[in-house]
Amino acid sequence: MPYKKLATASIKSTTGIIMQTYKIFENSSHKWYVIGRDPDKPESIIDTNQYLVVTKNNSLLMDPGGIELFAGMLATIIKLIPVEQISHIFASHQDPDIISSLGLWDQALPDATLHSPWIWEGFIRHFGMENIQYDPIPDKGSDLKLDHVNLQFFPAHYLHSSGNFNVYDPEAKILMSGDIGAAIEAVDSPMFVDNFDAHIPKMKMFHQRWMPSNEAKNDWVNRARALDIEMMCPQHGRIFKGDDVKRFLDWFEALPVGILQK
Amino acid sequence: MSDNNYNFFVIAAVIAAELNRATKIARQLSLTASNARAVALRAGERASGFRPLTDYIDRLASVTVSSSREINKLATDLSKAAANKFRTDNAISRFDQVYKKASDYQYISSLSFGYERTKKLQTKLVAKYKMQLGQLSLELDRLGDELRTAGILATLSRVEASQAGTTYQGALNNVADNVESAANLIKCHIKNSQQLVLSLRQG
Numbered sequence: 001m002p003y004k005k006l007a008t009a010s011i012k013s014t015t016g017i018i019m020q021t022y023k024i025f026e027n028s029s030h031k032w033y034v035i036g037r038d039p040d041k042p043e044s045i046i047d048t049n050q051y052l053v054v055t056k057n058n059s060l061l062m063d064p065g066g067i068e069l070f071a072g073m074l075a076t077i078i079k080l081i082p083v084e085q086i087s088h089i090f091a092s093h094q095d096p097d098i099i100s101s102l103g104l105w106d107q108a109l110p111d112a113t114l115h116s117p118w119i120w121e122g123f124i125r126h127f128g129m130e131n132i133q134y135d136p137i138p139d140k141g142s143d144l145k146l147d148h149v150n151l152q153f154f155p156a157h158y159l160h161s162s163g164n165f166n167v168y169d170p171e172a173k174i175l176m177s178g179d180i181g182a183a184i185e186a187v188d189s190p191m192f193v194d195n196f197d198a199h200i201p202k203m204k205m206f207h208q209r210w211m212p213s214n215e216a217k218n219d220w221v222n223r224a225r226a227l228d229i230e231m232m233c234p235q236h237g238r239i240f241k242g243d244d245v246k247r248f249l250d251w252f253e254a255l256p257v258g259i260l261q262k
Numbered sequence: 263m264s265d266n267n268y269n270f271f272v273i274a275a276v277i278a279a280e281l282n283r284a285t286k287i288a289r290q291l292s293l294t295a296s297n298a299r300a301v302a303l304r305a306g307e308r309a310s311g312f313r314p315l316t317d318y319i320d321r322l323a324s325v326t327v328s329s330s331r332e333i334n335k336l337a338t339d340l341s342k343a344a345a346n347k348f349r350t351d352n353a354i355s356r357f358d359q360v361y362k363k364a365s366d367y368q369y370i371s372s373l374s375f376g377y378e379r380t381k382k383l384q385t386k387l388v389a390k391y392k393m394q395l396g397q398l399s400l401e402l403d404r405l406g407d408e409l410r411t412a413g414i415l416a417t418l419s420r421v422e423a424s425q426a427g428t429t430y431q432g433a434l435n436n437v438a439d440n441v442e443s444a445a446n447l448i449k450c451h452i453k454n455s456q457q458l459v460l461s462l463r464q465g
Contacts, residue, residue, distance in 0.1 A: 071357075075360045075367070082372035083369065104356055108376045110376075
């Protein structure tokens with residue numbers, strides 16, 4: 001698998017260290033990057049992974065993060081592509097750690113389109129959106145073509161938000177899974193799961209508390225099993241690859257959710 | 263506007279609230295004018311000098327209501343302009359952070375267009391804010407001047423009340439008191455607003 005930590009990662013700059021960047025996929029038509037582990041992040045803010053798909057002339061920025069992350073994200077992205085190449089933004093759901101930076105991206109990318117669940121349009125616009133266009137994703141999902149690359153907005157409702165999507169790339173075999181597979185751990189943790197069993201305690205409470213519906217969860221697991229997934233990329237924690245994807249689906253299927261642990 | 267203009271939209275909103283209160287009091291003044299007219303009619307000839315005064319009270323009430331409403335809107339618009347500028351300032355300060363962090367990055371020049379556009383927007387918002395602030399100040403001064411007549415009206419009302427005989431004297435004096443106290447309360451809100459406008463101008 002051609003993922004590698006880029007030379008851009010951990011470069012010292014005038015005011016600090018930029019966010020870590022890994023290229024997790026590359027072929028002739030497009031590249032996938034994960035950007036995260038923000039060293040300038042205030043301690044009380046949850047760490048997030050942002051994903052970027054870059055094609056010849058376009059780019060999709062997924063779950064761009066909160067206001068606090070904006071400057072770090074923008075600085076990291078312009079190391080990779082010109083800012084105007086970000087033609088599309090995706091917000092898996094409405095949470096502030098996903099998209100509260102929207103008002104700032106709205107100043108930076110006035111011609112971009114935001115793809116997000118239709119039910120959240122009236123809410124997400126509260127973050128400030130005067131220039132960017134909102135493309136509401138219907139409940140059943142939809143497709144997005146970036147140059148010659150087809151991406152799918154894959155329904156993940158109630159996991160955890162009542163209107164929620166993942167992004168699936170059938171060519172790269174990557175599923176950007178939003179909060180599914182998320183783990184709470186230190187900001188300097190590795191970007192990939194290296195020991196699934198050791199990773200479980202970091203995920204268990206998150207999934208049981210935030211995911212409200214066993215029915216929705218099992219429906220998603222069944223649909224996700226039908227996809228060919230090489231890498232599953234959550235918005236918090238580490239990326240699952242290879243057999244760990246199947247291990248995660250089995251573990252998640254067996255996990256009762258909607259539980260308030262005492 | 264200084265860098266701490268996060269206070270500015272709050273202050274402008276406080277001015278809007280002050281004027282909202284002034285509008286409510288002005289509506290009471292309008293009721294006072296109706297009441298005065300009814301009393302003057304009942305008093306007949308003995309209150310003939312009072313009747314023209316009721317028209318003045320009515321006019322004062324109507325001017326105060328419409329002017330307070332207008333100033334309230336100006337202050338609300340001012341608050342919005344200050345909030346928009348705050349958001350734009352925020353974006354610019356984040357862009358500046360990126361310029362510091364990533365000055366040698368390959369695509370740093372791709373930020374210039376967005377940065378310049380945001381700067382232009384900021385300049386536009388500052389001009390709009392200053393214009394609205396000037397207009398607000400002018401309208402507040404105008405209303406303050408208008409309310410000076412309230413004191414004269416109250417005095418004249420008392421003089422006319424003394425001519426109306428014992429039956430209506432109390433009611434007409436009451437009208438005079440109401441005009442005076444409503445005008446004083448409104449003046450107080452205007453004065454507070456003027457002080458707040460001054461603090462915005464000095465900011």
